[in-house]
Amino acid sequence: MSEVWMNERETRAWVAFQRMRIEVNEVLARTLTRDFGLTEADFVILLRLYNIPGLRFRARDLAAALDWERSRLSRQISRMESRGTVARAPSEGDARGYDVVLTDAGRAAFQAAWPTYVQGIRHCFADVLSPTQLDSLIDIAETIDTHFTAEHYPGGLIDTAVGGGVHTTSAGIEPCGTTDSLESAS
Template identity: 75%
Template sequence: MDQELLNEQETRAWVAFQHLRIEINVVLARMLVRDFGLTEADFVILLRLSNTPEHRLRARDMAAALQWERSRLSRQVSRMQTRGTVVRAPSKGDARGYDVVLTDAGRAAFQAAWPSYVAGIRHCFADVLSTKQLDALTDIADTIDRHFTAQHYPGGLDDPAKAAGTRTTTTGIEHRTSREPLE
């Protein structure tokens, strides 16, 4: 193998990161299903639509922002449309695509779940870390994000997948990408 194996410190850090990421996501996802009947995928879409003008977004732009294949988004939107939380509507100015539009039921579902979701984040994450630890974690995430953007999005924020200026994590929380020049 040409690649050097991870050393002990790197391995411990990577395993710890993966463990926490999975555990926090599982706790939040279970809470969403148990208390609100929402899957993590439902919640991510409801979150994105709740934060857009007119509560609608072109499907291809949503797929890019979520880093999902269009077919995955289409299947998810179909499931949500059956439950009445979103509808498909013709895209304004482009008959080839469609917009995903938040319904009143979708808005109500999101508004009901959001406070508990935030409380879950506090319980599993924010309340157990000091301000200094939160700052350190933010610095680490920003460093990795800048590296990732430089390596995988050579167009920077103009790259279609980063065009929204945010990325939605698997937990549904948007992280604003840096608009500062890459180092």
């Protein structure tokens, strides 16, 4: 069996992409933990719930939207319940399932962390790039996303959050609207 190699440009691009992604996420996650006592997983779930009308999400749909196994979500929700940031509630029309509900404490935790999170994104990412570079990155990401969806989800990604104004990604960290103010995200 012959080995397949990437050329130098492909290797440099892939390594640079991975390093950038890891470094930015590491800084953001460390800030969330240090300043707000939130893990990255906590924040992703709080963001999803904050942006959903009714502040609740059916657990199985939340797991699918995050591309998590249901068992991973269940363990994470148990940890967050113990801290009071989310609660479980019966799902309407699904006796075996449950909804994950954002509590007042969870909403307050998200609202406190969001401005610092956005500031971190700007500091480590957006402010470092020129408008032309940002446009190029958007084009690159959209090209890869289009390919990914066509090749791996030919019927399209199903995300019940889209109807609630949340843009779907595997990380699930896009706010509603085009601004970063909390008012636009509610």
